[in-house]
Amino acid sequence: MQPLIPATRDVVLIGGGHAHALVLRRWGMRPLPGARLTLINPHPTAPYSGMLPGHIAGHYDRAALEIDLVRLARHAGARLILGRAEGIDRAARTVHVPGRPPVAYDVASIDIGITTEMPELEGFAAHGAPAKPMDDFAARWGAFTALAARGEVAAQVVVLGSGIAGVELALAAAHRLRQVGITDPQVTIVERAPEALPNIGKGARSALLRHLAEARVTLITDAVAKTATAEGLRLADGRLIPAAFQLGAAGARPQGWLADTGLELHEGYVSVGPTLQSLTDPAIFAVGDCAHLSHAPRPKAGVFAVREAPVLYHNLRAALGAGDLRPYRPQRDYLKLVSTGFRGAVADKAGLRLGGRWLWRWKDRIDRKFMRKFHDLPAMPRPPLPREVAAGVAEELADGKPLCGGCGAKVGPGALFAALAGLPGPQRADTLSGPGDDAAVLTHGDGVQVITTDHLRAFTEDPWLMAQITAIHALGDIWAMGAAPQAALAQITLPRLSPDLQARTLAEIMAAAESVFRAAGADLVGGHTSVGSELTLGFTLTGLAPRATAKGGARPGDLLILTKPLGTGTILAAEMARAAPGRAVAACFASQSRPLSADAAILAPEAHAMTDVTGFGLAGHLFEILDASACAAKLDLAQIPFIEGAADLAGRGHRSTLYPANRRAATRMAVPDGPEPDLLFDPQTAGGLLAAVPGPRAQALCAALRDAGAHAAVIGEVTEGFPWIDVT
Structure with a gap:
């Protein structure tokens, strides 16, 4: 077996201009082993300037002139940071992006236009x-x-x-x-x-x-x-x-922050030599309209950015130790x-x-x-299977889809419940709940302490974003129990990296997690690290409450409130297949990155039952409430919120790895066909809270949730009867 090649150098592309887009395309077809690639851009798409007048005239729709940087980053195996770079610390070799820790680089390139x-x-x-x-x-x-x-x-x-x-x-x-x-x-x-x-x-x-x-x-x-x-x-x-x-x-003028980099500039543009490296710092390249070709000055035009791309691709690799630098010789006229x-x-x-x-x-x-x-x-071909494999391997890999990350990678509800059924109930007097609720409940003074754990396989190449979402996801069980987060322990498995990249990656993960926990009122007190084949993050958490809000307790006449839209599993699965629009992925990440602390504070004092919607989808987690409460429910499909683009992707057949198991487990349902009903079984990572609240209070609670920033809706009602869900 070929050894796993560790990442040893960071390459950071600042801006999604034409030259960088072409570099990403080439990188996907021929990456440099050991180099970790990052793209920083404010938006998930970048428009092609040559077609902008045609778009303004109405000849092209917006999709025709947009380069989808999310798909392109997935193709290149790069992480995409959706943010606007505002500075470079050349001494520390970091890029400043507001709202997150500095992004480290060994080699950087600037293509931010004008x-x-x-x-x-x-x-x-x-x-x-x-x-x-x-x-x-x-x-x-x-x-x-x-x-x-x-x-x-x-x-x-x-x-x-x-x-x-x-x-x-x-x-x-x-x-x-x-x-x-x-x-x-x-x-x-x-x-x-x-x-x-x-x-x-x-x-x-x-x-x-x-x-x-x-x-x-x-x-x-x-x-x-x-x-x-x-x-x-x-x-x-x-x-x-x-x-x-x-x-x-x-x-037309250069971006103002370039003046503070200490790089040699010409009228505000980064001065570069024939190799497209800064005249001041060979670790920094610049291309496109933001660069000044000191050896061959040319007007600002996209044709030069396009023709710089092959040279930039070659020279980035050379700067990382793969070959010699090559000069760029621009044409005289165009x-x-x-x-x-x-x-x-x-x-x-x-x-x-x-x-x-x-x-x-x-x-x-x-x-x-x-x-x-x-x-x-x-399309990059999949590695072929060995000539001889055990029976069943080919069938398991027949669909050709990559294994999902996040909650899409969890074990299905059928297998999980069968395993939990063999566990005994609580043996200690101070353990108030056993397997099956969102968190274990322990006696604690005059109140209770809840404890839970959760971990996720990475679904993004950005460790900072992955840590932020994982922390919010893990806190969901604490918030669903109506508890105040108390303390957290981290469990981190890093892919194989050089010591420098290990330190950089851990710093980003811990900074993101600590920020989420601090805002929630909890302390990040330690944890455990290991090295494996891929990034996996998890957190074990405790919380305190006067009483726990459990899944049982829903009553006929209660209305059901959902505080986040559905669709994360489908969007992430489609993104792994390079089929999800960048805007849908950005909307998915934005939804996942919103904490539930305000939602829980509003709902917990009045909810009869509450849970968070995660791996088993809305249907699976609603059944947990109904089974524990001995009630049925009706859902109004028209009132259920979905993330932009999720229903379209579901209609095109995109499914998370866990979807089939979730669908098989939900046998007690009357549900119509269609993409929106399919999303009821979609596993949600960092999903919203689902609460059964007194009917007369539902609209006021929903209004308060919206004022707090939640995409909240009353989606149905609890009814009498055997646990069953009618969807209309």
């Missing part, structure tokens, strides 16, 4: 929309066009800047507004210089100015913007240009394809000009071919 935010323009931060970064801009434009189409806002757009980007976006905006039924949109370009389109050939410039005139886009030059207001853009000469949408496409809004384009290179619809079709083919690199990631 911004068209305009801090010098009064009011722009409140009333303007910078074209870059593109994620927020695309979302705001979509909302504006919807409002304009309904007549709720005026179809008035001001574009600040008459460079190629400003003209292209103005033409796209005018076309889109006409497409949604507005016959005479008012689109105005404001330029402080005496002439528009300064960095393009004369022929292409003349053609684009003609297109502006034909689209009835107003061009105002020699105009200085003074103030952005809710009514529009006020110029220095006192004129007001009415606008409901103010788009910043001028004054073809500029400028779309004109109506599925036409103008081309400019070396002063020559071409134009027409055929050129747009050519551009469209180029752009779609580029995006197919990310939408159709190459």
